[in-house]
Amino acid sequence: MYRTARYFSTAAVLIILLVLSAGISLTLGAADISARMVGNILISRIIPALESPQVRQTHIHIIMYLRLPRVLTALVVGAALGISGTVFQAVFRNPMADPYILGISSGAAFGAAIGLVTGMSAFFSLRWGIPLFAFIGGIGATTVIYLLGGRGRSATTLLLAGVAMNFLLSSLMSLMLYFNRDSLESVVYWNMGSLAASGWEDVSVMAPIILVGGAALLLFQRELNAMTLGDESALSLGVSIRKIRIGMLGLATVVTSASVAVSGTIGFVGLITPHVMRILTGPNHKTLLPYSAAAGALFLTVSDALARSIVPPAEIPVGIITAIAGAPYFLYLLKHRFREAV
Amino acid sequence: MSHPISLQNLSWSYGSQQVLRHITQEIRGGCFTSILGPNGSGKTTMLKLLMRILIPDHHTVTLDGQDILQYPRRDIAKRIGSVPQSSRAEYPYRVYDMVLMGRYPHKGRFEGIAKIDHDIVRRALKTTEVYHLRKHSIHEISGGELQRVMISRALAQEPDILALDEPTSHLDPRHQLSILRLLRTLVLERDITVMCVLHDLNSAMHFSDRVILLDQGNIAAYGHPEEVLTPASIKRVYGVDTQVRRFDGERPHILYVDS
Secondary structure (H helix, E strand, C coil), X not given: CHHHHHHHHXXXXXXXXXXXXXXXXXXXXXXXXXXXXXXXXXXXXXXXXXXXXCCCHHHHHHHHHHHHHHHXXXXXXXXXXXXXXXXXXXXXXXXXXXXXXXXXXXXXXXXXXXXXXXXXXXXCCHHHHHHHHHHHHHHHHHHHHHHHHHCCCCHHHXXXXXXXXXXXXXXXXXXXXXXXXXXXXXXXXHHHCCCCCCCHHHHHHHHHHHHHHHHHHHCCHHHHHHHCCCHHHHHHCCCCHHHXXXXXXXXXXXXXXXXXHHXXXXXXXXXXXHHHHHHHHCCCHHHHHHHHHHHHHHHHHHHHHHHHHCCCCCCCCHHHHHHHHHHHHHHHHHHHHHHHHC | CCCCEEEEEEEEEECCEEXXXXXXXXXXXXXXXXXXXXXXXXXXXXXXXXXXXXXCCCCCEEECCEEHHHCCHHHHHHHEEEECCCCCCCCCCEHHHHHHHHHHHHCCCXXXXXXXXXXXXXXXXXXXXXXXXXXXECCCCCHHHHHHHHHHHXXXXXXXXXXEECCCCCCCHHHHHHHHHHHHHHHHHHCCEXXXXXXXXXXXXXXXXXXXXXXXXXXEEEECHHHHXXXXXXXXXXXXXXXXXXXXXXXXXXXXXXC
């Protein structure tokens, strides 16, 4: 009973915070639009009769075509990172795994950059081309990480494989930029992680991928639980670990890549949220997956709100904010784990 | 007497190192069979092959007369419950959730946990006397308690065979005894077949019905513990001198002697 109460209160707090932060985020920006006005604009989209006479057309445009898709992107990308972080931590049995640290986000960003620079992504419809190339890059990185550090090797090996992957991809990225200086801006933007350019186009492509991928992952919560106990336990419980592991990594990579395709590489969301949620509601993936999704969405929405309001009218790439919050936490975990291990 | 598991010419190598050599052996149903042998003699490997955690060659391990390679993984889990050597879990699951994982092989992908599953889990927790710990995290309980939770999880799979790898190592004498007694009870009262890797010769002597003594990947002896665990065979396999002492009405005790 005690547990159930805790689940509900955590869920309630998360939902309230999500609505609040999304709402506040909609009022932030260069144009001064009050919270009341924002509310009126949103409601009058559904019931036009309620539209206040003071609402200006430009404000409607700003809310509906600039801020709303951006806030939705932050929510969906954050959820995607929270879920995929949780899955990577389970499959690799390593609480320090995360798509950014393992270099999987960089792989997806590199794939997207190649698609963009070579113009190959234009072969497909533009909306699907970039996510497709991001996925190819992401799956490449995941495969290498899995082969190098994923199979029963130590936690350190896995993290080092991620470090090497990030180094490699960052130099390849620099090389590519060296030869294609004109695409510098869009590629750098991917590397830093930003939600600045997100519009309805992005949301409409990415949200379905992430929702379907996330729902599919949720169907495997029992296998994820079993796999955190180690191969031998999982096998003896009847889990076909090879198939499941490949499937889970594939799905988590799809979800990660879809988020990278719109927002670039945003770090540490996938690391921190499963951690905090594990402390609050326990390690059972039945609850951990949806809670991490919600917490990731919250983390990224708040970070994006900060990114837009710290130095107005300029904005900081949101990846910088999440890294400033997340990297010290990573170091803290590192210290803790090594104290345990030695 | 049934033989649910039989091994036919079973071999295994890790790379160039051969660990098991052409083992042929039947495991008696409803018996407590101990697997003994020095370090590196192939005990754990044999146990892992028996439940297809390592993949044996075709037709070398059979479960109820059928090649174990032909069973779906879940069906093996419904027959054989396992307590692995190291059960340290990375994440702090609750005892109850841990044991509930034993219901995995019985549940379809879209099937929820039903009342019967909770009943089975509660019964397993009570059998192993850890019901009072069900709300604790597995990081908060002692080694002996964790071992009972692991047996509990295996029982929740409703198996007719239990495979345990050194379930009593790292435990104090009181917990060692209570685990072995529990296994003995499961054999007697529920007709469960127990296969158990042990290090302690006296534990094997006192609790098992049959003993497999492994030596460098071969079966050095098989049979009733009193027949197998003689000073001669212990000297041959372990290279230590022993005396066997018998007290009234008990099975013999093995004493190590300095030579």
